[in-house]
Amino acid sequence: MPLELRHCRQCGIAFPFMAAPSKVKRGEGQCCSRSCSAVFHRTGKRSNNWQGGRKVTESGHVLIYVPGDPHARPDGYAMEHRVVLAATVGRALTSVEVVHHKDGDPSNNAPDNLALLPSQSDHMRIHRYKNPEVHQWT
Numbered sequence: 256m257p258l259e260l261r262h263c264r265q266c267g268i269a270f271p272f273m274a275a276p277s278k279v280k281r282g283e284g285q286c287c288s289r290s291c292s293a294v295f296h297r298t299g300k301r302s303n304n305w306q307g308g309r310k311v312t313e314s315g316h317v318l319i320y321v322p323g324d325p326h327a328r329p330d331g332y333a334m335e336h337r338v339v340l341a342a343t344v345g346r347a348l349t350s351v352e353v354v355h356h357k358d359g360d361p362s363n364n365a366p367d368n369l370a371l372l373p374s375q376s377d378h379m380r381i382h383r384y385k386n387p388e389v390h391q392w393t
Contacts, residue, residue, distance in 0.1 A: 257273075257274055258271050258272070258273055258274075259271070259272045259273075259274045259284075260272075261284055261285075263285075263286050263287035263288075263291050264285045264286055264291075264295055265286050265287075265291035265292070265294055265295040266286075266287065266291050268287050270287040272284040308320030309335075310332065311362065314361060315360070315361040315362050316334055316335070316336065316361045316362070317334070317335040317336070317361075317362055317364060318332040318333065318334060318335065319332065319333060319335045319338060320332055321333050321338060324338060325341075325347040326338055326341065326347065326348065334354075335364045336354045336356065336361070336364045336369055337354055339364050339365075339366055339369060340354050340366070340369045340371055343366045343369070344371060348371070351373070351374055351375075352371060352372065352373060352374075353371075353372045353373075353374065353375050353377070353378040354369055354370070354371060354372070355369070355370040355371075355372050355378055355381060356368055356369065357369070357370055
């Protein structure tokens with residue numbers, strides 16, 4: 256079993272590795288330690304639970320995995336409708352701007368179905384006029 260010098264795929268540090276055929280076949284020897292291996296294999300696309308980078312919330316909105324995007328949460332996911340509309344207008348949306356789904360379907364994120372509103376109050380005004388019986392102000 257020859258001793259190889261490999262570079263950790265997580266942190267980049269060089270480490271010695273005994274290249275037994277069984278270990279190479281199992282994919283061992285990619286990381287310098289168990290902690291680096293845990294981080295390397297368990298995040299993003301390398302996770303055993305990877306579902307393709309798309310999640311649907313209880314309200315029906317779609318989250319997509321876009322780490323580094325200005326709209327992304329700390330876990331790397333962002334609301335798809337905000338990312339789509341930002342690409343359409345050519346800039347990042349501000350925190351007060353609201354995206355309205357014209358057809359009312361939160362999973363339909365086609366650019367022609369999305370409208371950019373300057374505030375939540377403008378968004379509520381649209382919904383109040385669409386369904387006045389639901390939004391009764393007493």
